[in-house]
Amino acid sequence: MYRIASYYSKMASIFFFRSEHFLASQHSSKAREKWKLVEEMNAVAAEKIFLNLNHNNDIWKIDLHGLHAREAVSKLQEHLLKIELDKKFNITRPKSRQLCVITGKGKHSPKGKAILPKTIKDFLIEKKYQFDDTIPGLYYVIPKFHH
Template sequence: MARKMSNDELYKLLRQMSNDELYKLLRQDAFDLREKAKTLFREAQDAQRCRNHELCKKLKKQAHSKLTEAQQWQKVAAEIIFNITNAKNNKFVIDLHGLHTSEAVGYVSQRLVQLNESNDTAQPLLVITGRGIHSRLGPKLPTAIKDFCDENGYYYKEGKPGTILVYITTRFSKSLKSHFEEYEEPLELKWVF
């Protein structure tokens, strides 16, 4: 008979996995649920074509339920992945490896709000987006984070490949931003882990 693991034991086990293994394990249930929802939607379309409206309605309801469940699993997976990849980082470093674009933007937004509210604006937030070498369609996170900064008035600079420095001093004005751009010096990043 298998012994039930405590949350601490499970967390420790998950931290020992590679990012790829962790990602696949945590995202697989959500992926399976989305696939089941697609199948149910196709079956609902078939029922609609056969004029079986009652079955169509039932299948659509089941499909929507599976999609909702998949979204819940994605949220749980994102939280676990984020907590594990950032366990040793200080509040000025945020690693987005393993997160989907909307999740990553959400975590960056949340961290910037926390730093602003606590007046911890002395140093920039180092955002580790990665270079996108594991993404099928190439790097998406750097563009999403830069777009978020532009839309919300945060000044940023690209650091080493796969990193972005976001300056927290709340929302630079355009004139101040252009002043910063006059001084294009290479950045020396100090990794704080």
């Protein structure tokens, strides 16, 4: 689907620069339609990957391997909110309780550039979470409980 969407986008561009605006418009419309399908398919795949990685984990462990950076941040944010807003964790949580976030080291990233760990770290800093990242590929995050 990605290739099809790319094809329609490229053709829309070609027709536009040839001043064939009707054809450009038609191809552009098809490209938008296909890109929407690509997004939907990616979301379904991300959910399946996430569920597969985390089906045995308890609430204090989340594995984000295999997700795109944006998807991983979204899942982490949802997970942190789930912990932070649940009164049973807020009241009964031992002070040392931390969320273990697995990002991996980026061994399978193109050109050795691990995007996921940096993106997660940036998110945690931006949202002012306390965390420990001394072990590569792991973050230990202290949830923010609101009283």
